[in-house]
Amino acid sequence: MAFESLTDRFGAIFKKLRGQSRLTEKNMDEMLKEIRVALLEADVNFKVVKAFTNDVKERALGQDVYNKVNPSQMLVKICHDEIEELLGKDNTDIAYAKGHPTAIMLVGLQGAGKTTSAGKLAYLQKNKLGKKVLLAPLDVYRPAAIDQLRTIAKEIDVDFFEVDPKKSPVILAKQAQEKAVNEGYDVVIFDTAGRLAIDEVLMDELKNIIKETHPDEVLLLVDAMSGQDAVNVANTFNNDLRLTGLIMSKLDGDARGGAALSIKYLTGIPIKFAGVGEKLTDLDIFYPDRMADRILGMGDVVTLVEKAKEAIDEKQAARDARKMLDGEFTLDDMLRQMKQVQKIGSLGFIAKMIPGMPKLTDEQQEAANREMKNFEAVINSMTRYERAHPESLRFSQKNRIAKGSGKTNADVNRVIKKYEQSKEMMKRLKQYQKSGKMPPGGLGGMGGMGGLGF
Amino acid sequence: MGLFSFLKNKFSKKSKDETTEKYQKGLAKSRANFASKLDSLSKRYKEVNEEYFEELEQILIESDVGVELSLRLIEELLEKSKQEKITEPSKINEMMIDEMFVSYTTSGEAIENEIHFQKDGPTVLLVVGVNGVGKTTSIAKLAYRYQHQGKKVLLVAGDTFRAGAVEQLKVWADRLKCPIIVGQENGDPASVAYDGAKYAIQNNIDLVIVDTAGRLQNKKNLMMELSKIDRVLSREIPGAPHEAFLIVDATTGQNGVLQAKAFKEVTELSGIVITKMDGTSKGGIILSIRDELGVPVRFIGLGEKMEDLEEFDLDKYLYGLLVGKEEE
Structure with missing residues (x-):
């Protein structure tokens, strides 16, 4: 397969x-x-x-x-x-210039995601690092490329350099840089035109832009979905333009992104950023450990978190969280949360997505799933009052529940023990909340995760 | 006569038609790699051995043909060469092309490239794909092609998400002088599709081409949005979308198979358009997609101009990839 x-x-x-x-x-x-x-x-x-x-x-x-x-x-x-x-093993920070605006130039094939990444990079520089940023569109060829960047700039409230599309990109780059110098910008980002791999006219244009503006960073966009040819593309760009780094785009897809490894291995160019979503906030620094998992087909925590977000009804989760903190947590709540976590995927799937998790064997996974079914059977055999107040259960009631659910007394006790553990966790959460800090990972699904035994 | 020599005869006659030349020109860069590799390989070996087959495997994989398919092709080749006691490298290469040809033509349905038009009413073509593969440009090329065949074409700007996408399609509509239906920015693309279908019926449109936003195939919500567009179209026009094309970038690696699989689940894919074939990539992924899912390539993008779209022709594709240097 x-x-x-x-x-x-x-x-x-x-x-x-x-x-x-x-x-x-x-x-x-x-x-x-x-x-x-x-x-x-x-x-x-x-x-x-x-x-x-x-x-x-x-x-x-x-x-x-x-x-x-x-x-x-x-x-x-x-x-x-x-x-x-x-x-x-490399430093992946942007090499900021001293005394003049830092020029960052984005290059790459058509459709690799230059324009979107230019916007994302601008957002990152402005909102996370407090830089004054100017976005300059140098793609005068693709229909509406300039419109696209202008719309993006407006959306993230970053200054946009209006250009005359009839002028050559080399002149436009120089003008943008002059504006950046005169008006005290920290960073100017050039969005260049994309072409097919070997296009000498384009390469000459890019070379001329570099000659005229001496950008501090020349970053190549690499599509996470690209195939075997990716190294040739990177080599061509690197030989002509001397790249300072890579941005992996579309890492929110399910491509394993082996191009990252190939290019790094053969050229040594560091990967500085990764595009991880559709929104303009979705540019991340590059995490080598996640990428290693991904290339080897070992899953990815980010994907898990995203899946979890989709599956868990956030309003219900917030309601549950409030209830839990007020000490009103019932067995019904616990069961619902366990089910939500199950909705994210089978237990084995979850375990595979988390690097560093002890890998469950098939038998262990089955055991965990079986436990989940046991829990459900036991809880379904309780009265509504019993579900809300499991601490009130006496031996005779437990006997009845065990018989009713076709389980043993030990099964019933296990459910109650798990419930108490979850409640204990809630208490700790409440203390966290009082001290103003949140435990790592937040609240959503926490009781459920606890319920699953990890 | 082997298939390769058959193709060679067929296409190397003096009366080369225009599209054959276009193929060869467009594929020049791909070919330079693939063909010269095969060529130099067959010259380095007097007769084939284990290493020879390993190197063949490498050539296939480096063309993005895919691990599974490559391994299978090589295995079959190895077997056949043993059975028929063939050890001559160039013969083996020809046999490999034969295998590729047979594998492609026998997996999935027979191939007819042109859009199949409905007898009555508008024919609807839905165009889908991941981000940045060249959907909008391909749509312009397809519109141009069918306008030239005398069809009334309507464009529907269903990409309400990407900034500038609607403008980009508008620019093309202006150049093509064809009507375009545009919705609100960030509006529901299904409602734009609805408007498009209504307009098409009222104005006797022959071909409705519906653009959609690029979406990565693992985004559930976006895929659901696509199936909604599909449903709305079929409600307004019986049987619509009559055709659904997945646009695939020739530089795509193994993920291309997963793309085809996922899109096939939300709309009945009837073909693939492979774009950017004029680069250095070989687009081998189309062989894997056909092998695993049976979806055929219908058109192939060989340049940046409106007229740079050709019917996919397996003969020409394989021949274009594999003609030796002496033909140039």
Whole structure:
């Protein structure tokens, strides 16, 4: 099957090896093959995959993974660490100029997301870093490209440099820079025209803009969905323009974004930002660890958080939170929250999305799902009063509930224990709230997460 | 006669028609890579061995053909070469093209490129895709094509989300002198589609092309919005949308398959338009999409001008990719 996660691929190998939980050189080769397929499906460049898997093999041999109890996880960890290290060892700050406005020039293929990213970058500079920003449209070719940037500038309340589309982009860039100097801007952002990979006319235009304005940053937009050709594109741009960094766009999609690794591996250009959504606030600094998970097909916390946001009814969650803090938390509330969390995805899915989470085996997942069903059966067999006041339950009532739900007394006790734990958590939350601080992660779904046993 | 030599004969005759030349010109950069790689490979080996097949696999994967399909093609090739005792590198390369051809033509339905027009009333074409693939430009090219075939074309600006998208389509409508239906900024695209359908019926439009906002296929809400547009169209005009084209950027990697899968779930995709084929990418992803989902490529964008849209022709595509240097 295509696009299986690496964890599933490894799982399949081990099933085949039946109980040989230890790594041998032979089954390591088999696992490296799976790593290879996973990387290729992530669009990591063929040559990079080859070099990378060799690196990993060497490193694994050096680390004596053979005698470890869980060698496949070791191997994934080595891959993961290697990718993370490769992607993240550079300083990714913008190189601000001293004494004059910092010029940032965005370049890239058509449709990579230059104009949108120009807006996002402007927003970030202005609202998060307090810079005075000027947006300059230099794409005089694509119909309505200038309109698009003007609309964006208005939306984020950033100054826009009105241009005459009949003038050459080189002149426009110079004019924008002059305005930035004269009017004391901190940052000026050039949005250039996109073209197909090899277009000498465009490259010359970009070269001339650089010659005339000496931008402090030349950032290449790389589409997370791009395929094997991405490295050639980056090379062409880098040879002609000497790039200072990359912006990965469309990382909110489900592409694994192997181009990031390929380009970094072959050119060493650091990835500075990542586009993570449709809104103009959705530009993030680049997180190498998340990217490593993603390339290996190990999920992504951000995706989980987004999914959670979609699935959880926010009003209901807020109501629940208030109720919980007022100590009115009932078993019904607990069950509803557990269900909301379940709506986000199966338990296994959630566990896979969180890097660093102990990976659940299939059996463990099943056990957790079974527990959820037990809970539901037990709670459904209670009266409404009992659900609101589980602390009042006596032995005879518990017996009745156990019989009614077809479960045991121990099951009933487990539900009550979980309820008490959740309530205890609420108390702590309330203390947090009083002290004015919020625990990390906020309130939404918290009781539910607790209810799931992690 | 192998298929490759057949194609070679077919297209290298002096009477090259215009589109064949356009294909070759448009694909020049892709071809330079793919063909010269194949060519130099077959020259470096006297007879094929394991490494030869590994290198072939690399060429396929580097063209974004996809891991699964590439591995399968190579496996079949290996088997066949053993069975038929063929060891000559250039023969093996030709066999590979044959395999690609057969694989493409046998997965999914038969291919007819031109839009299939309804007997009565307007024919509706819904155009979908992820962000930045060139939907709006492709729409302009399609409109131009069918205007030239004497059809009355209407454009519907269903991308109410991206700043400047409506203006961009308006610019094209002006140049094409064709009517355009525009809604409110950030308005409901389904209501624009509704207005478009109404206008089309009242004004005897032959072809309604509905633009939609680019959306990443994992955004549930946006995909639901798309299925709403689909529903509204079918309510106003029976059977609409009669055609739904997914626009795919030739530089797209493996995610292209997931795109096709997800869009197919919300609207019945009837074809793919591959854009930006005049770059250096080989667009191998179209083979994977056909292989996994059976959706055929209908048109191919080979340039930036309105007239730079061609019917997809597998023969020409493969030939365009694979003609050797001696043909240039």
